[in-house]
Amino acid sequence: MTEEPGADRGSQGRTGTSHAATELSGEAGAQAENEEALDRNAGADTATRPAPEGDSEEGSIGREAQLFQGSGLGKRRRRGGGGGGRGEQTVVPDAEFRSYYGRPVLKTPVWDWRIPAYLFAGGLAAGSSVVAAGADLTGRPQLRRAGRLGSLAGLLGSMYFLVSDLGRPERFHHMLRVFKPTSPMSVGTWILSAFGPGAGIAAVAELVPARWRRTWPARLLARSARPAGVSAAAIAPGLASYTAVLLSHTAVPGWNEVRDELPFVFTGSAAASGGGFGMLCAPVEEAGPARVFAAVGAAGELLAAKRMEQRMGLIGEVYRHGKAHRLRRASEVLTLAGLAGTVLVARRSRTGAAASGLALLAGSALQRFGVFEAGVESTRDPKYVVVPQRERLEQRRRDASAAG
Amino acid sequence: MTGNRLSGPLDDPAGDAGHAEHPPRVGFFTDTSVCIGCKACEVACKEWNAVPEDGLDMLGMSYDNTGSLGANSWRHVAFIEQPRSTGRQDPGFLGLPTGPTGTGLMADAVGPRLRASERGGSELGTGPLDGPKAAAEQPVGQPAEDLGMPAFSRPGDATGPESRTDFRWLMASDVCKHCTHAGCLDVCPTGALFRTEFGTVVVQQNICNGCGYCVSGCPYGVIDRRPDDGRAQKCTLCYDRLHGGLEPACAKACPTDSIQFGELDELRERADRRLAQLHDLGVGEARLYGNDPNDGVGGDGAFFLLLDEPEVYGLPPDPVVPTRDAPSMWRRAGAAAAAFALAGVGAFVSSAIGGRR
Numbered sequence: 101m102t103e104e105p106g107a108d109r110g111s112q113g114r115t116g117t118s119h120a121a122t123e124l125s126g127e128a129g130a131q132a133e134n135e136e137a138l139d140r141n142a143g144a145d146t147a148t149r150p151a152p153e154g155d156s157e158e159g160s161i162g163r164e165a166q167l168f169q170g171s172g173l174g175k176r177r178r179r180g181g182g183g184g185g186r187g188e189q190t191v192v193p194d195a196e197f198r199s200y201y202g203r204p205v206l207k208t209p210v211w212d213w214r215i216p217a218y219l220f221a222g223g224l225a226a227g228s229s230v231v232a233a234g235a236d237l238t239g240r241p242q243l244r245r246a247g248r249l250g251s252l253a254g255l256l257g258s259m260y261f262l263v264s265d266l267g268r269p270e271r272f273h274h275m276l277r278v279f280k281p282t283s284p285m286s287v288g289t290w291i292l293s294a295f296g297p298g299a300g301i302a303a304v305a306e307l308v309p310a311r312w313r314r315t316w317p318a319r320l321l322a323r324s325a326r327p328a329g330v331s332a333a334a335i336a337p338g339l340a341s342y343t344a345v346l347l348s349h350t351a352v353p354g355w356n357e358v359r360d361e362l363p364f365v366f367t368g369s370a371a372a373s374g375g376g377f378g379m380l381c382a383p384v385e386e387a388g389p390a391r392v393f394a395a396v397g398a399a400g401e402l403l404a405a406k407r408m409e410q411r412m413g414l415i416g417e418v419y420r421h422g423k424a425h426r427l428r429r430a431s432e433v434l435t436l437a438g439l440a441g442t443v444l445v446a447r448r449s450r451t452g453a454a455a456s457g458l459a460l461l462a463g464s465a466l467q468r469f470g471v472f473e474a475g476v477e478s479t480r481d482p483k484y485v486v487v488p489q490r491e492r493l494e495q496r497r498r499d500a501s502a503a504g
Numbered sequence: 505m506t507g508n509r510l511s512g513p514l515d516d517p518a519g520d521a522g523h524a525e526h527p528p529r530v531g532f533f534t535d536t537s538v539c540i541g542c543k544a545c546e547v548a549c550k551e552w553n554a555v556p557e558d559g560l561d562m563l564g565m566s567y568d569n570t571g572s573l574g575a576n577s578w579r580h581v582a583f584i585e586q587p588r589s590t591g592r593q594d595p596g597f598l599g600l601p602t603g604p605t606g607t608g609l610m611a612d613a614v615g616p617r618l619r620a621s622e623r624g625g626s627e628l629g630t631g632p633l634d635g636p637k638a639a640a641e642q643p644v645g646q647p648a649e650d651l652g653m654p655a656f657s658r659p660g661d662a663t664g665p666e667s668r669t670d671f672r673w674l675m676a677s678d679v680c681k682h683c684t685h686a687g688c689l690d691v692c693p694t695g696a697l698f699r700t701e702f703g704t705v706v707v708q709q710n711i712c713n714g715c716g717y718c719v720s721g722c723p724y725g726v727i728d729r730r731p732d733d734g735r736a737q738k739c740t741l742c743y744d745r746l747h748g749g750l751e752p753a754c755a756k757a758c759p760t761d762s763i764q765f766g767e768l769d770e771l772r773e774r775a776d777r778r779l780a781q782l783h784d785l786g787v788g789e790a791r792l793y794g795n796d797p798n799d800g801v802g803g804d805g806a807f808f809l810l811l812d813e814p815e816v817y818g819l820p821p822d823p824v825v826p827t828r829d830a831p832s833m834w835r836r837a838g839a840a841a842a843a844f845a846l847a848g849v850g851a852f853v854s855s856a857i858g859g860r861r
Binding site: 272 | 510565568571572574582584610611612614615616618619623687690691692693694695696711712713714715716717719720721722723724725726727728729730733734735736813815816817818819820821822823824826827829830832833834836837838839840841842843844845847848849850851852854855856858
């Protein structure tokens, strides 16, 4: 054992020395696969094993190259188990790491589609309540009605998605036992609890049938609608933004790594959906502020998402591939189209406004599903846990040795 | 208690959680260098805690047919086969021609199939690892059904040099780390997860409503939701036995004292001594994992002596409690909320200024 205590962390089983082991088994052909397996464990070997006779180094490299190249091994190929470093350096410049039989380190989130659906519904509720309150205060009754009803729909959707996704839905009220600042879900529960009554009262006031309007409960409701709606709008920014922390405050690499940009993506998305809903449901003459709100939100979402994509390192892979990529591309296209429509045609054409609003709503929803999916994907592969953490450790070690 | 309440070294987590008078913090020191892979810990844990069976499957991962920690496995013994010896041990094959180990092959057979499974291998007792998708990822020329386990026989069982392997087995009993700063506990919105007076982390089953946040909050991938039950489950460090003055079932059952239970301070000293001893014996690759209060989770209540990098055992090399970044995340969310509010107010103000639009 020539390794020194402590020195082995970085040197063991990595690269460079790997070929020593390929020579150990002279037989070609049938053994080739196994040699490859042996080869990846070899780095650690060299310290303990007497240097073997170099019988066929070239041959084994050739076989190995064949194994790697001729078998359709793409970038996804990696070493696992107790395996050591990658044998053939030149073939696939992939992130090199070890794992336990390729098993994921983290647990995949137990949440299903209802959580991204909630993210969208919550954003819609927040955005719509702002539109409703503004419309109420500036005398735009139809936009107000649209906003309040959109807010209620978003709220009811949120509550359904959240409660039904619990393992024990009948215990949903256990969320109300405590207020825990360290738990974004607890913070969110209370934000939603504070938002709900205001948004609910304002929306119900819109729904009172004409023949009951003269009764005293209806009059009370009508009078409390404005303060209720304004209070909901005051809480809406919290509702729109906390969901980003909800995702980022996890060990899930795909969500945790984007923690700086995600709040802006989500609030932009919420504004776009709220404004878009107003454009969809209110006449063009009243929907001016909704268009501005939607356009600013959509632009903010697109910019923040771009910045998020540029800043991501290895984790960016889960955003650039597969289902998450497709969802977010669709979101981008729809949001861009909705933004263009909002700016160019929504002022003149009712149909154009409705189409733009729909595009923004769909773009907002797909953004949430895309981000959610990217996070889930990042837990399914140990690479996204091991490689960044290993780099962090190496960096710290370099810093320490530079300082010391 | 001041400072480091979200991350960093914290001397007294139980006190920080509000236990005025409490016993010393306890934990596990799992010395994997003496683990023999008997899985008595897994069995004892299941027996004592009435943890349900999680499927009887062959996973194709050496002798590990448990797979991972989860809702129905609170102890998990990992098996890793490596073509090398430990320290100055002579496995009897030095200098002899040796055959291959199957570890890498196993990993290549198992890994892609796991990713094709429903929760990417997060589920316990993963069923038969097969399927067209997995088969498609297999290298050409290797049958998809071959789980690649040429190392089933013990070294030296067969005759002929091609069957021999210079070989060591790493076995390690993994468990919940009972972190100083526990990601699961921090994010639990119901208070079901709590810090006990012993400094451990336990789920109150009558409170948990199965929101699943802890599952994503744990940087080690330990806690999980039990599908048929809907609640989060994990090691309690035998909270009930601790109350009775007994050591946890797994430590009690461990025949080699690989799992050592005790007061954390004492265990840390013991681990340091064992590490020095192993280094003296030439086992330079021995290292402690989770013992450092300065790490990303403030040190683990259950820590380990490992003979290879943590990721080889399926452990994260540098776990960090997400709560560490909570202040900065909320600041960013606050800024985004302000921008949202500004956009809302601005939309109506600009329309008012701009006239009848």
